[in-house]
Amino acid sequence: MRLALIVCAIAFVVTAAIGPGVIRYLQKMKFGQKILEIGPKWHMNKQNIPTMGGFMFIIGIIAAVAAGLVLTGEMDVSAIAMLGLAAAYGAVGLVDDYAKIKKKENAGLTARQKMVLQILVAAAFILVLFLQSDGLPTLWIPFTDIVISLPWPAYIIFAAFVIVGADNAVNLTDGIDGLAAGVTLPVAVFFAAVGVLTERMGVTVFAAALAGGLLGFLIYNFNPAKVFMGDTGSLFLGGAVAGLAFACDMPLILLPVGLIYIIETLSVILQVSYFKISGGKRLFKMAPIHHHFEMCGWGEKKIVMIFAGVTILMCILAYYGVVTPMQ
Known part of the structure; x- marks a missing residue:
C-alpha cells in the first residue's frame, strides 16, 4: 500500500507540474481540437482548445512506473508489458491525432487503418502472455470460484477481441470535459487495490x-477544460485498462468495472443499427450516450459525476467479487 501511494504521488506531481508547459507547447504548435459540425452546437466554443494533452499523464505514468521499479529493485515484466501495451496504443492515437491536425478536421485514420494497428498491438501483447505462460490459459468467472481452461487459439481470439474492444470503448467515452479521465480513475484505483490484495507488484x-x-491531468481537463487528451491519451488509457485486466488474470472483470465504457459503445452500435434498419430514425438524440444526455439538458459536470459515480459503485461491487472467492 505504501508503494502504491508513493507511485501515485509521483505520477500526480509530475503530470501536474508539466501540465502548463505541455499546454503552452501544444498551443505554440497549433495542435487544436477540431469540432464536428454534427455535434452539440455548444461544443463549437471548444474549437482549437489544445489536444494531444494525454502526453502529460503518459509522461507522469512512465516516470512513476520507472521510480516504482527502482524502489522495489525488480524489473517486473508485467509492469513493462502493460506500459508497453498502453504506450503502443498511445502511439496509434498520436498518429490519428496528427492526421486530424494535418487535415484540419475531426477525422484522422480510417476505421480500417486504426483497427489493423490495434490488432497488431494486441497481438504483440498476447505474444508476451504466451511466452510467460507455463500451460493453458485460464478464464476466471467474476463473483464465483469457477476457472475455465481454454486452448490457446480460443484464448488468443478472445484476448484480441477484449483488448481492441476495450481500447475503442475508452476512446468513445472521451467526448466531454473530464469524462474519460473521471471514469478511468476509479478503475485504476480498483486495479491498484487488487494488485495489493493479490500481491502483484x-x-x-x-x-x-x-x-x-489521471488525477494530475484532471486539474487541466475538468470542465471547463484547458486541454483535451486526444486519441493519444484515450487509446493509451484503453490499452492500460485492458493490460491491467489481463495482468490480473481477470479480463472478465471489465464487465462490471468498465460498465460505462460498455454502455457508451452499445449506444453507438444501437444507434447506427437502428438508423439503418428504420431508414433514418434514431434511438438517441445523439451517440455516444453522453451526448444524448447533453442534448437532454444535462451539464457536462453532472454527466461526469454520475458516470464516475456509477463506475465507483461497480468497482466496489467488483472488488467484493474478487475478495469473496478468496475467503
Whole structure:
C-alpha cells in the first residue's frame, strides 16, 4: 500500500507540474481540437482548445512506473508489458491525432487503418502472455470460484477481441470535459487495490501510476477544460485498462468495472443499427450516450459525476467479487 501511494504521488506531481508547459507547447504548435459540425452546437466554443494533452499523464505514468521499479529493485515484466501495451496504443492515437491536425478536421485514420494497428498491438501483447505462460490459459468467472481452461487459439481470439474492444470503448467515452479521465480513475484505483490484495507488484505499480497521472491531468481537463487528451491519451488509457485486466488474470472483470465504457459503445452500435434498419430514425438524440444526455439538458459536470459515480459503485461491487472467492 505504501508503494502504491508513493507511485501515485509521483505520477500526480509530475503530470501536474508539466501540465502548463505541455499546454503552452501544444498551443505554440497549433495542435487544436477540431469540432464536428454534427455535434452539440455548444461544443463549437471548444474549437482549437489544445489536444494531444494525454502526453502529460503518459509522461507522469512512465516516470512513476520507472521510480516504482527502482524502489522495489525488480524489473517486473508485467509492469513493462502493460506500459508497453498502453504506450503502443498511445502511439496509434498520436498518429490519428496528427492526421486530424494535418487535415484540419475531426477525422484522422480510417476505421480500417486504426483497427489493423490495434490488432497488431494486441497481438504483440498476447505474444508476451504466451511466452510467460507455463500451460493453458485460464478464464476466471467474476463473483464465483469457477476457472475455465481454454486452448490457446480460443484464448488468443478472445484476448484480441477484449483488448481492441476495450481500447475503442475508452476512446468513445472521451467526448466531454473530464469524462474519460473521471471514469478511468476509479478503475485504476480498483486495479491498484487488487494488485495489493493479490500481491502483484507490477499491477500495483502501474495502476497506482495510472491513478496519479489521471488525477494530475484532471486539474487541466475538468470542465471547463484547458486541454483535451486526444486519441493519444484515450487509446493509451484503453490499452492500460485492458493490460491491467489481463495482468490480473481477470479480463472478465471489465464487465462490471468498465460498465460505462460498455454502455457508451452499445449506444453507438444501437444507434447506427437502428438508423439503418428504420431508414433514418434514431434511438438517441445523439451517440455516444453522453451526448444524448447533453442534448437532454444535462451539464457536462453532472454527466461526469454520475458516470464516475456509477463506475465507483461497480468497482466496489467488483472488488467484493474478487475478495469473496478468496475467503
